[in-house]
Amino acid sequence: MGSTADSADRMVRRHRLSTRLWHGLNALLLYILFTSGLGIFNAHPRLYWGQYGANFDHGWLELDRFPGWITLPGHYSLALSRHWHLAAAPLFAFTLLAYMIWSLANRHIVRDLAFRCEELTLRHLWQDISDHARLRFPTGEAVLRYGLLQKASYVGVIFVALPLIILTGLTMSPGMNAAWPWLVDLFGGRQSARSIHFITAFALAAFFLVHILMVLLSGPVNQIRAIITGRYRLSQDRP
Amino acid sequence: MILTRRTLLLGATATLAGCDRLARDERFREALFSAENFHKWAQRGLMAPDALAREFRPDQISPIFRANGTANPDTPAYKALWRGGFADWRLQVTGLVARDLSLSLAQLRSLPHREQITRHDCVEGWSAIGKWRGVPLKTILDGAGLKSRARYIVFRCADDMGGGRPYYESIDLADAFHPQTILAFALNDRPLSVANGAPLRLRVERQLGYKQAKYLMGIEAVDSLATIGKGKGGFWEDHADYDWYAGI
Numbered sequence: 001m002g003s004t005a006d007s008a009d010r011m012v013r014r015h016r017l018s019t020r021l022w023h024g025l026n027a028l029l030l031y032i033l034f035t036s037g038l039g040i041f042n043a044h045p046r047l048y049w050g051q052y053g054a055n056f057d058h059g060w061l062e063l064d065r066f067p068g069w070i071t072l073p074g075h076y077s078l079a080l081s082r083h084w085h086l087a088a089a090p091l092f093a094f095t096l097l098a099y100m101i102w103s104l105a106n107r108h109i110v111r112d113l114a115f116r117c118e119e120l121t122l123r124h125l126w127q128d129i130s131d132h133a134r135l136r137f138p139t140g141e142a143v144l145r146y147g148l149l150q151k152a153s154y155v156g157v158i159f160v161a162l163p164l165i166i167l168t169g170l171t172m173s174p175g176m177n178a179a180w181p182w183l184v185d186l187f188g189g190r191q192s193a194r195s196i197h198f199i200t201a202f203a204l205a206a207f208f209l210v211h212i213l214m215v216l217l218s219g220p221v222n223q224i225r226a227i228i229t230g231r232y233r234l235s236q237d238r239p
Numbered sequence: 240m241i242l243t244r245r246t247l248l249l250g251a252t253a254t255l256a257g258c259d260r261l262a263r264d265e266r267f268r269e270a271l272f273s274a275e276n277f278h279k280w281a282q283r284g285l286m287a288p289d290a291l292a293r294e295f296r297p298d299q300i301s302p303i304f305r306a307n308g309t310a311n312p313d314t315p316a317y318k319a320l321w322r323g324g325f326a327d328w329r330l331q332v333t334g335l336v337a338r339d340l341s342l343s344l345a346q347l348r349s350l351p352h353r354e355q356i357t358r359h360d361c362v363e364g365w366s367a368i369g370k371w372r373g374v375p376l377k378t379i380l381d382g383a384g385l386k387s388r389a390r391y392i393v394f395r396c397a398d399d400m401g402g403g404r405p406y407y408e409s410i411d412l413a414d415a416f417h418p419q420t421i422l423a424f425a426l427n428d429r430p431l432s433v434a435n436g437a438p439l440r441l442r443v444e445r446q447l448g449y450k451q452a453k454y455l456m457g458i459e460a461v462d463s464l465a466t467i468g469k470g471k472g473g474f475w476e477d478h479a480d481y482d483w484y485a486g487i
Contacts, residue, residue: 087274175486179286
């Protein structure tokens with residue numbers, strides 16, 4: 001796709017530097033965390049609900065090991081997977097925190113992500129769903145504003161899924177259980193936290209796939225340029 | 240579409256291969272492995288020195304307590320001790336102490352006990368809850384008189400991990416003097432089974448399972464871990480790159 005240069009097209013600033021930096025670093029860290037996480041999961045590919053869970057207990061999910069092409073490292077090594085995971089996790093958590101604070105300070109959250117009263121109607125929601133289903137994406141100036149579903153997915157990822165995966169990760173740590181005992185109560189036990197951690201990881205993987213699909217469908221060259229350089233080519237409004 | 244599923248897959252595999260290559264570089268490994276220091280520093284900073292691991296109710300105990308690590312040391316020396324009901328077994332307390340100790344199981348049982356229902360977290364991801372009874376390590380160390388130079392307590396075990404390398408582990412004094420750090424001789428109101436570390440095992444409840452040394456033969460106070468084993472403070476630390484600080 002990537003629209004041909006039209007005399008009426010103009011380049012606009014789309015994404016701030018903080019968003020672009022965080023997006024790039026976050027993509028890399030989540031990739032390391034997901035693949036090394038699967039490597040750790042392979043050490044005991046069973047999930048339980050509650051405080052305890054081991055081979056003699058009832059697991060709600062029992063899988064085979066994930067194949068080497070999607071684990072880090074590519075061969076089974078619990079120690080190395082843990083080194084990757086535990087080195088990337090604090091970087092990921094603190095950059096998320098910094099990004100949240102920065103986005104609040106520069107009004108990115110209030111201006112671009114917060115829902116507006118007038119868009120929170122069933123009619124508006126239905127409109128957004130049917131536009132997505134028919135692959136009708138906004139044109140002109142409307143491109144620069146996030147749609148309702150788009151906002152909901154970004155808010156869901158940044159303020160729900162990512163904090164959830166950090167907190168459930170910490171809940172699996174016996175040291176953190178002593179430091180912050182409320183973690184265990186919040187998630188109903190270490191094994192429940194491990195299950196929620198796993199489910200959230202796959203919810204994020206699903207978000208990633210839809211996110212990529214949307215980029216591909218809505219002009220990948222323009223979108224990828226915007227998230228790397230910040231500049232987005234705005235084409236003239238089509239009727 | 241430029242990006243097909245195939246190129247995505249190839250890209251993902253290539254990135255992973257790149258990460259694998261990076262992880263073989265000595266300096267990068269050092270940087271990657273240093274995350275352990277951050278976790279130890281952060282956790283020790285966030286928890287009070289005597290912050291307790293969660294203790295559970297009797298009805299929360301795992302129906303079957305899965306044993307971790309060696310299931311049976313099976314060496315001639317251990318078998319002989321086991322046949323004698325561990326009557327000839329002694330715990331040797333040595334190293335940087337004012338007086339060496341040699342304690343029998345009966346002597347340990349006669350000391351003040353602590354009972355705790357705690358969760359055992361294996362590095363693999365599973366957990367089991369059990370009720371432990373044992374002597375606080377602090378009682379033993381105070382009895383032996385720890386010298387001021389001592390920094391670590393090393394635990395020597397009866398299980399041979401192959402090639403004449405016995406299992407061993409170590410903790411620092413912050414964990415050694417923690418109220419829940421005990422030398423346990425009973426699990427769920429019964430003497431320790433062989434699978435769970437008979438006759439005596441360490442419980443250090445704010446760390447993962449591989450720190451909970453089983454089949455204890457001796458404990459030694461040292462000022463450095465460098466000269467023990469390969470110098471990393473434990474069997475798995477020496478031979479499989481596990482973190483010495485296992486709080487996460």
